[in-house]
């Protein structure tokens with residue numbers, strides 16, 4: 631059983647108490663803090679969606695140069711978004727790393743098919 635201090639009146643209260651019994655101030659519970667940490671940012675999700683789309687497009691493009699350049703452009707955009715997400719230390723770090731790695735693989739695959 632851990633005690634924390636109230637944000638409103640600085641009295642000791644139980645850490646899971648959503649409200650202070652002394653002054654009624656709402657407390658940041660551990661559960662809501664964890665949820666904030668775990669939900670990935672929109673940038674990370676967009677990056678992953680872009681790289682997934684480009685990876686799939688790369689697999690079905692069958693060496694068509696125009697579509698491969700499009701694939702590469704998508705992958706680069708996804709990698710940049712993932713990089714921005716990592717640099718700004720937003721949530722969804724794992725997703726951002728996955729999208730950057732996937733973007734690199736897609737780039738290598740599409741460039742290999744172009745040349």
Ligand SMILES: [Zn+2]
Nearest residue numbers: 636639650653
């Ligand atoms: Zn209080």
